[in-house]
Structures are given as C-alpha cells and as structure tokens.
Amino acid sequence: MPIYSMTGFARTQVRVHDQLVYSLSLKSVNHRFLDIQLRLPSGLDALEMDLRRALKENLARGHVELALSVDRSTVQKAGYNRDLVAGYLDAFRTARGDFSLLGEPDLNAILRMPGALQSDGRGNGDEDPAALSESVLQQIGPLLEELKIMRAREGDALKAILQASLDRLAEATEGVAALRPEVEQRYQERLTQRLIAATGNEFNRQRLLEEVAVLVDRSDIAEELARMTTHIAHFRELLSGSGEVGKKLDFLLQEMNREANTLLSKTGGVGGKGTRITELGLAMKAEIEKAREQIQNVE
Numbered sequence: 001m002p003i004y005s006m007t008g009f010a011r012t013q014v015r016v017h018d019q020l021v022y023s024l025s026l027k028s029v030n031h032r033f034l035d036i037q038l039r040l041p042s043g044l045d046a047l048e049m050d051l052r053r054a055l056k057e058n059l060a061r062g063h064v065e066l067a068l069s070v071d072r073s074t075v076q077k078a079g080y081n082r083d084l085v086a087g088y089l090d091a092f093r094t095a096r097g098d099f100s101l102l103g104e105p106d107l108n109a110i111l112r113m114p115g116a117l118q119s120d121g122r123g124n125g126d127e128d129p130a131a132l133s134e135s136v137l138q139q140i141g142p143l144l145e146e147l148k149i150m151r152a153r154e155g156d157a158l159k160a161i162l163q164a165s166l167d168r169l170a171e172a173t174e175g176v177a178a179l180r181p182e183v184e185q186r187y188q189e190r191l192t193q194r195l196i197a198a199t200g201n202e203f204n205r206q207r208l209l210e211e212v213a214v215l216v217d218r219s220d221i222a223e224e225l226a227r228m229t230t231h232i233a234h235f236r237e238l239l240s241g242s243g244e245v246g247k248k249l250d251f252l253l254q255e256m257n258r259e260a261n262t263l264l265s266k267t268g269g270v271g272g273k274g275t276r277i278t279e280l281g282l283a284m285k286a287e288i289e290k291a292r293e294q295i296q297n298v299e
Contacts, residue, residue, distance in 0.1 A: 003245055004299040005154030006030040006062035010146035016135045020128060021071035024139055026147045030297045031063035039067040047133040051140060058144045060244040061299045068136060084115050151299070158294055159239055162249075165291045166232055166239075169256070172280045172287070173228050176263065180221060183267060183274050221277075224263045228284075231256050246298035253292045260284040 011025040036055050038048055055064055092105045111117055235252050238245045264281040267274050 002152045002242060003155045003159055003239065004148065004151040005158055005297050006151065006246075006299050007154050007297055008147045008151040010143050010150065012139055012143055012146075014135055014139055016128075016131055020131060020135075022132065022136070023067075023069045023071070024136060024143060025067045025069075026064065026143055027067075028059070028062040028064045028147065028151070031061060034059060034061055035063045037063070037065045039065070041068065041070055043129055044068075044133060047129075047136060050133075050137055054137075054140050054144065058148070059299075061246060070132070080111065080117055081115055084113075085110055088113060088116075155298065158298055161294050162239060162291055163236070165287045165294075166235055169284055169287045169291075170229075170232050172283045173225060173232070175280045176221070176277050177225050179277050179280075180225070183277060184220065186274070221263050221266050224259045224266070228256060228259045228263075231259070244299055246295055249295045249298060250292065253288050253295065257285060257288050257292075260288060 006028055007030065008028045009026065011023065013021070013023045015021045034056065036052055038051060040048055040051075051066060055066065088110050089105055095101070096103065231252050235249060235256075238248055238252070260281055263284075264278060267277045267281070
C-alpha cells in the first residue's frame with residue numbers, strides 16, 4: 001500500500017434513465033485534518049449522511065469536496081396547469097358577463113401568466129430522489145477508487161522527491177561526520193591557546209586541560225550526528241510503509257531541524273574546516289525545509 005498525496009480529482013457522469021442524468025465529482029487538496037464539504041441538490045439529507053460515512057471510511061486527511069450536479073437539460077415533457085388555466089378562463093367569462101363586455105380570452109396572454117406553463121418535472125431528478133440516491137451510492141465506491149489511484153500516483157512523485165532530499169541530507173551528515181575529528185582537535189588547540197594567553201605562566205596545566213576537555217565535550221556534535229542519522233533512517237522507513245504518515249514525517253523533520261540548529265551553534269566560529277561544517281549544516285536546513293514543504297501534501 002503506497003503513501004498518498006492529498007491532491008486528487010475524480011469525476012463520473014451517469015445516466016439512470018432517459019430523464020435522469022447526473023455528474024458526480026470528487027476533489028481533494030491538503031488539509032491538517034479530514035474536512036468534507038458536500039454540494040448536493042436539496043432533499044437528499046439521507047444521501048448526504050451515507051456519502052459522509054463513505055468518505056470518512058476511505059480517506060484520512062485532506063479538504064474534500066464532493067459535488068452532485070443533476071443534468072437539467074434532458075428532454076422534459078412540456079404541459080400546462082389545467083386547473084390554473086381553467087380558473088383564468090372562468091374568471092374571464094364571469095367578468096365579461098358581469099360587465100356586459102365583448103371579446104374572447106387571449107390564450108397567449110393566459111399562458112404567460114405565472115404557473116400556467118409547466119413541465120412534468122422529469123429531467124431534474126426531483127421526482128425520483130430514491131433512484132438518484134441509489135445510483136449515487138453505487139458510484140461513490142468506484143469514484144473513491146479513482147481518486148485514491150490519482151492520490152497514490154501523486155504520492156509516488158512526492159516519495160521520489162523526499163527520497164532525493166534524504167539522500168542529500170545523509171550526504172551532508174556524512175560530510176560533517178568526516179570533518180568532526182579535525183574540527184574538534186582545532187577547537188581544543190584554539191581554546192588551550194586562548195586560556196594560556198589569558199592566564200600567563202602561572203596556571204595549573206592539569207586543571208586547565210580538564211576544563212578544556214569539558215568545554216570540548218560540550219561542543220561535541222557526535223550526538224547530533226547520531227540522532228540525525230537515526231531520524232533519516234526512520235524517515236526512509238516511513239516512506240517505505242503505508243497509511244497516514246504525513247504527521248509523523250512532519251514531526252521527524254522538526255526534530256531534524258533542531259539537530260541541525262544545535263550542530264550549527266556548536267561549530268560556529270571555529271574557522272578552518274569548521275566553515276565547511278557550517279556550509280553543510282545550512283545545506284541540511286535547506287533540504288529539511290524543502291522536505292517540509294513537500295510533506296504538507298502527504299496524507
């Protein structure tokens with residue numbers, strides 16, 4: 001089972017019978033949680049509940065919009081409101097008799113009156129909500145599968161981008177690890193020289209070396225490198241898995257960024273190869289930021 005992007009689209013058009021045609025579409029984009037919005041014709045409350053249940057059972061995260069549009073352009077049978085027209089004619093004849101008037105009713109004028117002309121209602125689906133609901137529920141499963149296929153395809157593309165970022169992040173981490181011994185030695189020598197210059201000839205060399213050792217130990221980046229390597233391995237493991245991993249990946253990237261910041265703070269101002277470590281640390285942060293932008297769309 002692959003990882004899923006939260007971006008996807010699926011649409012289908014269905015003809016239930018000659019007078020009932022509709023379009024059903026699903027669109028999803030990234031969101032922190034599962035946010036469902038439905039756009040349905042009125043009078044389909046029961047269908048709305050069933051659709052929400054189906055979406056919740058199949059999707060974990062994302063802003064999801066489902067739209068049901070009934071085709072109102074299908075052929076409708078034209079007619080007229082017989083009772084209304086008859087009432088107008090009776091009123092016309094009564095008024096003509098009451099006032100001793102001449103003339104005949106104008107059929108064109110009568111049919112222009114509100115409500116005189118009407119269709120049989122077929123073609124808008126309002127007269128057959130049961131058939132519409134039944135058909136939509138049959139289509140929502142295949143439509144969700146189509147959406148998930150697109151989200152999986154987008155997820156594969158995201159996975160490739162993230163793997164490339166991890167490769168560069170791992171390379172930078174290895175580069176820092178290779179420079180670490182030399183930088184540590186330089187830091188120790190530099191610190192010793194400064195302390196000797198500050199204290200002159202009257203100092204306890206053994207105590208001085210002990211203090212230097214403590215300061216060097218505090219500036220050691222071995223733990224940061226080890227944790228960074230562990231986070232990268234865990235990240236790869238999650239990418240190779242499945243399910244809802246976006247939040248876990250985001251948390252890991254926050255931890256990686258913390259390690260990169262600590263690494264930079266410990267190695268700043270060393271000079272020499274320390275400058276190269278700074279460059280690699282900044283490269284780490286850049287890759288982490290790129291990865292964080294990408295995983296915002298991972299389910």
